[in-house]
Amino acid sequence: MADEQMAGAGSAPVTPGAAVGAPAAPAGVPEPVSAPPRPLDPIDRSILRLLQSDGRASIRSVAEQVHVSRANAYARINRLIDDGVIRGFTARVDHERAGQGASAYITLKIVQNSWRTVREQLRELPGAAHIALVSGDFDVLLLVHTPDNRTLRELVLTRLQAIPEVLSTHTLLVFEETDLLDPAAPRAHAALTEE
16 A cells, blocks of 8 residues: 555545545535444544644554554544544644734624524635634634734624624634644643553
């Protein structure tokens, strides 16, 4: 078997000599998962941590680091993909270096029972990175990355507040952030372990 790379996006089974992953379903289309989730064992969890740290790790590298055969690593990764545990592979982006120097979490209060409508409109916002329906003093938490504060202000005052179902917003500027999945970031579990 070739030393496959984990690059790509998606959830198709790995074929010998091919990259792990294939094109995923379009954004917003849930991928069906037929069986109930299987419990993950320590090796599965180690594989997940490794792939979260380096989605381009080869099958050989994964196998060596979790102390299983390449065939076993290959089968486990395919099972994790088939079970919907691994939803895809992606690049982590330094938003500032990519020209998105302003980031903010924006909380929204929305009209009751309008979540699906609001979610679809938020997906269309330039720079929207994460949307969550939450409990508490507000209804939605939105993470955005924009080129600068002027663009961020325009996004909040013009685009967000123009959505009829949005009752109010509150913007929290991000001054500094730490990617906990970044291998360079200090972590409590720096090495893969057999939990």
